[in-house]
Amino acid sequence: MEKMQLIVNGKRMDGRGLTDLRPLKIKAGVLNKADGSAYVEWGNNKVLAAVYGPRECIPRHDVNPYHAVVRCRYTMAPFCSMEEHGRSGPNRRSTEISKVIREVFENVVLAEHFPKTAIDVYMEVLQSDGGTRIAALTAAAVALADAGIPMKDIVCGVAVGKIDGQIAADFGKYEDNFGESDIPVALSQRTGEVLLLQMDGLLTKDELMKALDIAFEASKQVSELQIRALKERYAEKEAKGIAPARPAEGAQWQQ
Amino acid sequence: MEILDEVKKDFVKDIMRKGKRPDERGFEEYRPIVVEKGAIPAAEGSARVHLGQTQVLVGVKMGIGTPFADRPEEGVLSTNAELLPMASPTFEPGPPSPESIEIARVVDRGIRSANTIDLKSLFIEEGKVWMTFVDVYVLDHDGNLIDAAALAAAAALRTARQPKYEDGKVIHGEYSGPLKLGDDCVACTFAKIDSTNILDPSFDEEKAMDARLTIATTADRIAAMQKGGSGGYTRDEISQLADMAFRKGAELRSLI
Numbered sequence: 264m265e266k267m268q269l270i271v272n273g274k275r276m277d278g279r280g281l282t283d284l285r286p287l288k289i290k291a292g293v294l295n296k297a298d299g300s301a302y303v304e305w306g307n308n309k310v311l312a313a314v315y316g317p318r319e320c321i322p323r324h325d326v327n328p329y330h331a332v333v334r335c336r337y338t339m340a341p342f343c344s345m346e347e348h349g350r351s352g353p354n355r356r357s358t359e360i361s362k363v364i365r366e367v368f369e370n371v372v373l374a375e376h377f378p379k380t381a382i383d384v385y386m387e388v389l390q391s392d393g394g395t396r397i398a399a400l401t402a403a404a405v406a407l408a409d410a411g412i413p414m415k416d417i418v419c420g421v422a423v424g425k426i427d428g429q430i431a432a433d434f435g436k437y438e439d440n441f442g443e444s445d446i447p448v449a450l451s452q453r454t455g456e457v458l459l460l461q462m463d464g465l466l467t468k469d470e471l472m473k474a475l476d477i478a479f480e481a482s483k484q485v486s487e488l489q490i491r492a493l494k495e496r497y498a499e500k501e502a503k504g505i506a507p508a509r510p511a512e513g514a515q516w517q518q
Numbered sequence: 519m520e521i522l523d524e525v526k527k528d529f530v531k532d533i534m535r536k537g538k539r540p541d542e543r544g545f546e547e548y549r550p551i552v553v554e555k556g557a558i559p560a561a562e563g564s565a566r567v568h569l570g571q572t573q574v575l576v577g578v579k580m581g582i583g584t585p586f587a588d589r590p591e592e593g594v595l596s597t598n599a600e601l602l603p604m605a606s607p608t609f610e611p612g613p614p615s616p617e618s619i620e621i622a623r624v625v626d627r628g629i630r631s632a633n634t635i636d637l638k639s640l641f642i643e644e645g646k647v648w649m650t651f652v653d654v655y656v657l658d659h660d661g662n663l664i665d666a667a668a669l670a671a672a673a674a675l676r677t678a679r680q681p682k683y684e685d686g687k688v689i690h691g692e693y694s695g696p697l698k699l700g701d702d703c704v705a706c707t708f709a710k711i712d713s714t715n716i717l718d719p720s721f722d723e724e725k726a727m728d729a730r731l732t733i734a735t736t737a738d739r740i741a742a743m744q745k746g747g748s749g750g751y752t753r754d755e756i757s758q759l760a761d762m763a764f765r766k767g768a769e770l771r772s773l774i
Contacts, residue, residue: 468764
């Protein structure tokens, strides 16, 4: 396949600048049965996330007496791409992604509040267009908050990398396929810590640091939209009279 | 919940607070490394790596297959890792665990990104290409399997020969020449214990770590990265570890 030019006059194929994100929409509370849920449309990605728990941990040998076990399952629908029919269920790629996403949430979820239980996070990529693991993680973080699971932060992220010799953010499918390097990053804006970091392609160290700087900056927008989605969800619940009571003015958090 | 693991974890953390490691190594020091090239002469390429008590064997085999639809003019690279039950009491027979898939995929990303194998040279004719199978066999697990596997894979590829191919058939045991290769890619893995980063964690140190960061490099480029564990890294830490990965990567490359 002929490699197409990805950047022309500083603009990308869809007209974006180097660090611009694709249109991102987040909605919290989209499923009925799940304890928490969220739907994310990020470019042409469509991702659904649901959270069950804390609930009884089955199988029992997974139980930890000191904290909840966080379990994550990222999968792609067989019809999610323009390419041929995929196989449903987990594969090697999705198993790796599920693992690195789980490690992110193990960092932020206050699991020690719920010993002997499981918190299950399910992520389904319904349509894929590059950067699906970060879209899934973004949805899952909102779904966890929607489920009322206490966390140290609502994790946000963005994929950065190198296309046509330039460092840029948030690649679509073509940029992903024909770019030189891809670096999915998830981080906690509160602590400034990188919680998910993967990379392929070839980069100098300076390019890597520049990419990380862009990731820190660009993911702020993701974080804002996550919080906005949760506020909208709370307002919705309050209007229906099903929201938990607001804490009294000046109330202190008590464990 | 392994009680002994918890005890060892405290032991490692206590020693680290005193600025030492359980085996007296420096924080930026590898365990002794031995690279045994061509350990399995029957395979197209092979190498066994001893990293302290950790032992990893990599075998390379080649065969004929069909290319991927989106890359019709390139050969196929397939990397797999087996955590043999003999290597550790924690490894059980059965389908591949997330850990083994992660090791294989990180090694694979390094080889692919660094263009260690010239996949274009593996094209035979339309719909027919060479497949290269890189199989990572973990024989003895004393920590840092990723670095040992990446080093063994790089060394095994250096010894690999391409089988003879005549009249549409592979002639096993005869070779047409060495496999066409680009840059070697080696991985450096750092474990973060409390707030200290140490190179090449042993099994016990891995039990105590909050997070790990693998940075795979060629001589002048970063080719793959993978963060593991639940801990986090600041921007400055990533920058420092990348510098160190280049320095230590040069040491590893000299062993191939």
